[in-house]
Amino acid sequence: MSRSNPRVLSTLERAGGFASAQEVYRLMQREGERIGLTTVYRSLQSLVNDKIVDVLRRDDGEAIYRLCGEAHHHHLVCKSCGDTVEIEGGAIEKWAKVMAEEHGFREVGHTAEIFGLCAKC
Amino acid sequence: MSRSNPRVLSTLERAGGFASAQEVYRLMQREGERIGLTTVYRSLQSLVNDKIVDVLRRDDGEAIYRLCGEAHHHHLVCKSCGDTVEIEGGAIEKWAKVMAEEHGFREVGHTAEIFGLCAKC
DNA sequence: AACGGGAATGAAAATCATTTTCATTTGTGG
């Protein structure tokens, strides 16, 4: 079993704590790192195993990774121009926790995105 | 744009309301239906557009479809066994509306899912 | 019944993320 390449983790951190394997890879390429896609995948898997990062799924099925415990935020996305605003989601955290408890769920995480038309569009 | 093939919906119902496109296809084949995989995908997509079925993701990223009971709800999904509970999201509706207004967004929609380990797992 | 046009169909090819294979490189202890 391979161990995680530290540069992958540091790139994920720099990405704002939310990126797919492909995105991490592209980011590293753009920054001149010499690394293979395979290693990126392996490192992310290993980080997930070690519970250092969480894995979620985008609507299109692509896996996205983010640092565990990192203060996470949500997104307000314009469906026309793609402009994105990071928003705070205290209400969601509470809602998720309550709902989970109510149904006996443990180790809960959540996703939440709002989309619409921004002021410009 | 194509409309849904009714046999796809009836097969999904018979499947217990929880199946991937591939599974629906295999099921129909096994039952002697003459249908193409493409049509299964197209029908399911169309059913999702019409909000007649919901689409979720398995841990491996495969999309699973099932009949949608109510109007608008959210999901509490077990990441181990895939068990799903439909939950009410009044708090989310309000949150989404407030956040959108705050940033000048119009025509907003949202997605929100909670995932964790259910009581059994 | 023959015709025409648009919708529906599906086989095959294309796409895309992810995994596997396998040969090569690297690092470390002896």
Place this chain on the structure above:
DNA sequence: CCACAAATGAAAATGATTTTCATTCCCGTT
């Protein structure tokens, strides 16, 4: 310096999903 295990990555394999495109089906009109 050597041997050997771990790490790496290019390329091929996999598997779901989408696209392409030629064919078939349906339906109203002549």
